[in-house]
Amino acid sequence: MTTSTRGAAKAPAVLVLEDGRVFRGRAYGAVGETFGEAVFSTGMTGYQETLTDPSYAHQIVVATAPQIGNTGWNDEDDESARIWVSGYVVRDPARIPSNWRAKRSLDDELVAQGIVGISGIDTRALTRHLRERGSMRSGIFSGETLPTDAELVERVQAQPGMKGLSLYEEVATKEAYVVPAIGEKKFTVAAIDLGIKGMTPHRMAERGIEVHVLPATATEEEVYAVEPDGVFFSNGPGDPATAEGPVALMSAVLARRTPLFGICFGNQILGRALGFGTYKLKYGHRGINQPVQDRTTGKVEVTAHNHGFAVDAPLDKISETPFGRAEVSHVCLNDQVVEGLQLLDQPAFSVQYHPEAAAGPHDAAYLFDRFLSLMNTAQEGQRA
Numbered sequence: 086m087t088t089s090t091r092g093a094a095k096a097p098a099v100l101v102l103e104d105g106r107v108f109r110g111r112a113y114g115a116v117g118e119t120f121g122e123a124v125f126s127t128g129m130t131g132y133q134e135t136l137t138d139p140s141y142a143h144q145i146v147v148a149t150a151p152q153i154g155n156t157g158w159n160d161e162d163d164e165s166a167r168i169w170v171s172g173y174v175v176r177d178p179a180r181i182p183s184n185w186r187a188k189r190s191l192d193d194e195l196v197a198q199g200i201v202g203i204s205g206i207d208t209r210a211l212t213r214h215l216r217e218r219g220s221m222r223s224g225i226f227s228g229e230t231l232p233t234d235a236e237l238v239e240r241v242q243a244q245p246g247m248k249g250l251s252l253y254e255e256v257a258t259k260e261a262y263v264v265p266a267i268g269e270k271k272f273t274v275a276a277i278d279l280g281i282k283g284m285t286p287h288r289m290a291e292r293g294i295e296v297h298v299l300p301a302t303a304t305e306e307e308v309y310a311v312e313p314d315g316v317f318f319s320n321g322p323g324d325p326a327t328a329e330g331p332v333a334l335m336s337a338v339l340a341r342r343t344p345l346f347g348i349c350f351g352n353q354i355l356g357r358a359l360g361f362g363t364y365k366l367k368y369g370h371r372g373i374n375q376p377v378q379d380r381t382t383g384k385v386e387v388t389a390h391n392h393g394f395a396v397d398a399p400l401d402k403i404s405e406t407p408f409g410r411a412e413v414s415h416v417c418l419n420d421q422v423v424e425g426l427q428l429l430d431q432p433a434f435s436v437q438y439h440p441e442a443a444a445g446p447h448d449a450a451y452l453f454d455r456f457l458s459l460m461n462t463a464q465e466g467q468r469a
């Protein structure tokens with residue numbers, strides 16, 4: 086293990102919100118300054134997966150779970166090659182991590198990756214504030230001498246907000262790569278990387294799918310060059326209203342009637358391709374305990390979420406779209422937000438949440454099987 090200065094030895098730090106509210110604590114992770122949208126996540130576990138989820142780019146994540154870092158940092162649970170959050174806010178960091186897989190402490194990893202955090206914050210008061218006022222621009226500043234609060238508020242207010250930000254190209258792979266099928270290969274899928282998490286191709290691979298992960302800028306020709314049985318659109322950061330390229334690509338895939346599955350950002354892209362709008366939620370859904378109903382079966386599942394935007398589609402009617410009839414297949418039981426879409430006249434569907442469940446409960450794993458059965462049916466149709 087590397088060593089770092091922890092607890093009382095760390096410099097003073099402040100979390101500054103755009104509305105002028107200031108929370109005081111101590112530096113956690115790297116010392117310095119960072120900006121991002123302050124959002125809260127309600128997961129009790131899974132901080133390593135959260136911090137390395139590219140969908141969190143440009144966000145300062147507040148952990149509502151009061152104790153963070155207990156299981157340290159391991160070499161297995163990263164969802165991408167690096168930590169993507171722009172800052173991390175915790176109440177009570179572990180002084181001594183303890184887990185058989187831990188290689189170092191969370192604090193050490195934050196330092197090593199230069200991620201500025203803050204500890205000792207009343208995260209309950211902060212979460213209530215964000216819930217009442219909504220997610221907002223923020224900054225974390227640490228060091229022995231800091232500018233005045235008024236100066237820091239001004240600097241936070243000069244930052245761009247999340248609305249209108251296009252971020253998926255920044256986080257996506259630049260080179261295509263293949264995740265081989267585990268066991269017998271049944272299908273080939275082209276997965277458009279808009280900020281994909283490592284567990285997602287793995288969930289497909291373990292079902293016999295060879296996954297070709299393609300850059301966010303992949304063209305229709307590049308997608309069909311891999312001769313896909315299905316096309317997948319991943320999760321990703323930023324405002325879906327900016328994603329013109331992926332919307333055009335998805336429309337081309339829909340026009341060819343290739344089986345299609347999207348998650349999170351991918352659901353918002355499908356919404357847009359169908360002609361629905363997207364909008365920003367007041368404080369979003371983030372955590373691994375969100376109740377969703379699959380309206381096609383009536384079943385309720387507890388699911389992993391990380392979204393600040395949502396699709397604006399009618400809940401109780403079938404919509405006519407450029408690609409035939411579509412309906413809202415899933416809904417969040419906390420607030421009736423659209424959590425899934427499905428086409429009725431061709432094999433395409435999506436969910437707003439994270440069935441790959443890293444971290445999170447596995448209730449939604451059936452969605453990967455649903456994608457598989459769409460590809461099976463399409464293949465049988467071709468043979469007939």
Ligand SMILES: NC(=O)CC[C@H](N)C(=O)O
Pocket residue numbers: 140319320321322323324325348349350351391392393394395
């Ligand atoms: N996890 C995701 O794909 C997030 C999608 C989008 N950036 C949002 O915040 O709603």
